[in-house]
Amino acid sequence: MLQSSNVKSIEKVVIRFSGDSGDGMQLAGNIFSNVSAGEGNLISTFPDYPAEIRAPQGSLSGVSGFQVSVGKNVHTPGDHADVLVAMNPAALKTNLKYLKKGGIIICDSDSFTPANLKKALYQTEDPVAELGIDPEHIMLVPMTTLLKHTLADSGMDNKAIMKCKNMLALGLVCWLFDRPVDKVLAKLKAKFAKKPAVYEANEKVIHAGWDYGHNTHASMPTYRIESDEAVPGVYTDVNGNTATAWGLIMASEKSGRPLFLGSYPITPATDILHELAKRKDLGVKACQMEDEIAGVCSAIGASYAGHLAVTSTSGPGLALKSEGIGLAVMAELPLVVIDVQRGGPSTGLPTKTEQTDLMQALYGRNGESPLCVLAAASPTDCFTMAFEAARIAVEHMTPVILLTDAFIANGSSAWRIPEEKDFPEIKPNFVTPEQLENGWKPFDRDAESLVRYWAVPGMEKGMHRVGGLEKDFNTSVISTDGPNHERMVKVRREKIANIANDIPELKVECNADADTILVGWGGTYGHVLTAATELNAQGVPTALAHFRYINPLPKNALDVLKNYKNIIVAELNTGMFADYLQQHLPGKEILRINKIEGQPFLVEEIVDGVKKNLAKA
Amino acid sequence: MTVTFAPGDFKNEQTARWCPGCGDHAILNVLHKAMAEVGVAPKDTAVISGIGCSSRLPYYMNTYGMHTIHGRAAAIASGVKTARPDLTVWQISGDGDGLAIGGNHFIHALRRNIDINILLFNNKIYGLTKGQYSPTSDRGFVSKSSPYGTTEDPFIPAELVFGARGKFFARGFDITLDTTREIMVAAARHKGTAVVEVLQNCVIFNHGIHTWLSDKEVRAERTITLRQGEKMLFGKNNEKGLVRDGFQLKAVTVGEDGYTIDDVLVHDAHTVDDILHRQLALMDGHDLPLALGVIRDVKAPSYEADVEAQVAEVKAKKGFSNLRDMIMKTQETWTV
CATH class of the missing domain: 3.40.50.920 (Rossmann fold)
Structure with a gap:
């Protein structure tokens, strides 16, 4: 067994929960992260899903992982885990490579059945030895047996009982890292508010996990994780996609422009659509359109109609939207395009992360069509950069592509909920009533920034037509004149370059x-x-x-x-x-x-x- | 005092650049008149088009407007209308723009029943790209891209509209302008997606494609103009009528073969059941006369109104004052 010692104080710890897709590892990991964040730790999470919705139970391809780092100076989910929780032999096999040298494994020994070992392609009946794991570093816990004992009198059937196994593991990990059980239970209670019987069963199981650790492994070290000094405020935890959605809502509030989303489901960007669809309660119109092209085009229509218009997608969807984005470049309409990058090309690796859409974002359109490209740095930075994308789009009358990626979109961190004063007002470049009186033309522009003025339908004397055809610099009427075209190409380019005057310097x-x-x-x-x-x-x-x-x-x-x-x-x-x-x-x-x-x-x-x-x- | 508008209020100073003799000139003039009759101000009107000859139309309007990209007019118009239900939105598409490259957006706009008025200019040819067959060209049609005749069947626009559960369909010619104006007005007054198919002549690449139906000499025999609540009569002296013949329609001469005026069907565009409307819309001028006028005009919830209503309902129910309030009330938070 492991060396006995007292409670150890550590700066940060990395835990990886792994099991079948249906084992509830994401939930266990999320609760652990949230409780840790509530204790003042920094957190960074990395959900690692299989591409399959439900791969065969117990198979290597069906293993789902959730890695979290908690503690001080946490900026990543960690290279390697200090503790690996593996709910079956397949999870143990596929996740062992993520364990730190000398790290601890917590494993359900009841899962080592011949059938499971066969499904996970083991050659022998002893997975620990076969994988070369030091027995000193693995806690083999008969989780299934414990679970059945704990819930023997619950009246639940076997299937329902087995669903609680993730909470047994969570209880055990909470013991190991000195997490307050009452806070875990509070989160669980909220989750199962409408299913009190399920909550009660899980409560028992969490206690059972904790007690098991306490009673049988009292000799193992437990840990106290250190906390950072944080900026005072109210915190919540947020993943990148939700933060993106919220940043856009903040921009809508700060610009006075109602928020419109035209989108089409695509991994890993769909959660932005989900969140904004919920936010009808804040006046957001989020429309699931018939395809990616309709997503961007409906947004362009909404933009022309005076809304803060957004379309969200991932790489293949961005490819489909190219022509639409080109129209927004030409018509000089504000448009926010969110690209949650995933592995490509083509369908590629839909659930995995990459930064391979940079060139597509910069150049992936016909003709000379410059636009603003931003990239979010972390899950919480998605909020700030979504706000920035909207601010620049509306104030500079241009499409803006915000690049995030699967890693920060699904990963989460503790986040200080911004207060009113934390973000500036966004000032749309509206045409003024004086301009309208004096013969305004749609491609009249500010002499310095080169930003054109925005006339919104409903404005008296603001009637105008925009479109994909080149316009004359002076008259705003369709023009095929060569020198005029060159001038307009340069004007559009310079307009984007001028945005540099309106963004922070590099630090x-x-x-x-x-x-x-x-x-x-x-x-x-x-x-x-x-x-x-x-x-x-x-x-x-x-x-x-x-x-x-x-x-x-x-x-x-x-x-x-x-x-x-x-x-x-x-x-x-x-x-x-x-x-x-x-x-x-x-x-x-x-x-x-x-x-x-x-x-x-x-x-x-x-x-x-x-x-x-x-x-x- | 109600403000009234003249056709000239919807017209701008640009000279229309369609070919001399193109049917689009007449349709544009009729649209100006129809808009004046509808009475929505130019500042509250948006005209959205895709690409093609007909899609140049917004440039000749004194309204808000967008000339967009090929096939996407319905999607863009949907965005305009969903964002701003207060605007009256017209979409101008041709048979290529609306039914080929833009077919998907066309059927989904109809399925959602979003309140846009789609003017579908059908000349059965690609004009702007100089003479290729379109998705409404007849089988065997010879064009630059089908020098030996096409080997594919066309769409019948009405059939697509019905297939997509459309609630409004009307048809007119670019030369029967009173009817065409009337159906444009009816389309504008209909809440939901309204499709007006205008059979239009391309003087350069498909000249006379509709003449066998629209020519003055034959029009009365080969077409029927349907009017709400009126008998389905046609012919030079309104001597012919449409009657039921089993499950089919049949054209008869009133007073002959034992048919009386009482046998002739009465048009009701508001019947929810679409079977008769389909039969009427699919009459093609061969055995039965081509139907003009408002064929179907049925009330149903429109998308943008329901979105607006749902937003209002959910907002009132949840009562969040802003983003921060929503986060504080729905998320797990802690204070540092």
Whole structure:
């Protein structure tokens, strides 16, 4: 057995819950995360679903995982788990690779039946030995037996009883990490508010799990996880997709423009549609359209009609929307396009994460059609960047593509609920009554920003037509004149470039005086930040620049980067952002760290990547 | 005082750039008149089109308008109307824009029954791309892209409308302008998706495609104009009528073969059951006369009104004052 000791204090811990898709691992993981967040820990979660809705029970392909890191300085869900909960032999087999050396495994020993071992393709009857697991590091808990004892008098049938197994594991983990059971129960009570009998059964089971740990493994160390100092306020936990939806609602409140979403279900973006569909209670019109094209087109119609218009999708859907987005570029209408990136090309890896839509977002339209591209850095940053996307769209009369990804969309963090004053008013560039009196034309624009004015149907004397055909710079009437076209192409380009005057400058983090700067963008922020911190701790001086504004780049970005001897871009693709920077920084060699496995970076991969690049440089 | 409008209020100074003799000129003029009759102000009117000859139309309107991309007019118009139910929204599409590249949006707009007025200009040809067959061209039709004749059957627009559970369908010619104006007005007054098929002549690439039906000499014999509550009579002297013949319709001469005026059917566009409406709409001018006028006009809930009502209901029920209030009341929170 494990060495006995007292309660240990640790900075952060990573726990991975794994089991069959139907085992309720996501729920157990979520409750553990939320309770930890309530205790003041930082959290970062990573749900790792199989692509299949219900793969065969007990099979390797049906294993679902939920990894969470809690504690201090938590910016990622962790490279490897300190504790792995495996509910069956298949989960044990597929998840062992995520366990830290010396980490602890909690496993349901009752699940080691010949049938389960066969389904998980074991050669022997002893999975622990077959996988080479040190028996000292595995807690074999007869979960099924315990469960049946606990609920023997409940009157529940076997199937209903087995559904509570996840709570037994949760009880055990709560004991191990000193989580308050009453808070776990409070969350469960809310979840099963309409099913009191189910709640009562789960309550018993959680206590049983906790007691089992306490009584039989009293010799094992239990842990107290440290907390960060947080900004005072009211907190909740939020995943990236929900935060995106809420950021848009905040932008609607701050702009006075009603929110319209035209969308079509697509993994992993659909939860944005789900959340906004619920938010009819805040006046949101979220419409599930007949296809991706209708999603963007209905949004364009709503935008013309004066709404804050949004369409949400993932990579393949963005491809379908290209022509529509081009129309919004040409008609100079505000439009927010959310692309929750997933593995591609084509259908690719629908449930997995990647950063491979950058080029599509920047260039994936016919003709010269520049637009603003943003990228959110973390689950909670999705709120801020969705707000920013809407602000820029409405104030600069342009489509804005916000890139998030499956990792931050499904991952969650504790989030301080913003107060009224935390976000600025958004000021749409409406045409004024004076302009309308004086012969306003639809493509009249502000001399400095080059933003055209927005006339909304219903305005007297505002009647105007927009469309996909080129317009004359002076008269706003259709024009096929060559020089005029070139002028308009340049005007539209400059209008987007001018957005750089209206976004924050790039801030260098970590060791700004280093010779080497690690560069990231979008959803890898937690990983690159942790890696840069780690590198500095290891004596490799490293600065960090993380980009959330991609087009235009922050005004100071290129000057900042130029000062570094080594620029190393880490990204989940073959080097799209590196190429993009390279084109802006000729003469500087942009070094690269790339991964395209459908999974987020491990911090150690970035740390090693920086070292390898420096060794070559 | 009610403000009234003249056709000129809906017209702008742009010169229409369709070919001389194109049916679109006449339809545009009729639309200006119909809009004046409907009486919704230009500032509260939006005209949305896709791509094609007919889709140039919004540029000749003094209303709000968008000339968009090929096939997407219905989707864009749906967004305009859902966002702003207070606007009167017209969609201008051709047979290619509306039924080929835009077929999906067309049927789904009808299924949702969103309150837009779709003017479907059907000239059975692609004009703007200079003469390819369209989804309404007859089997065997010879065009630049079917030099040996097409080997496919056409859509009958009415059949698509009924298949998509449409609640309003009307048909007119680009030369029977009084009827066409009347049906445009009826379409605008109908709550829900209204499809007006205008059989239109392409003077360059498909000249005379509808002449065998629309020509003055034959029109009375080969078409019938349906009017609500009136007998289904046609012919030069209204001597012919439509009667039931088992499950089918039959054209008879009143007073011959034992048929009297009492046998002739009376048109009711408001009947919910669509069987007779389908039969009327599918008459093609061969054995039975092509039907003009409002064939079907049935009341049903419209999408944007129900969305609006649901928003109001849920808002009132939940009573959240803003985003923060909603989060505080629905999420698990803790204070630091």
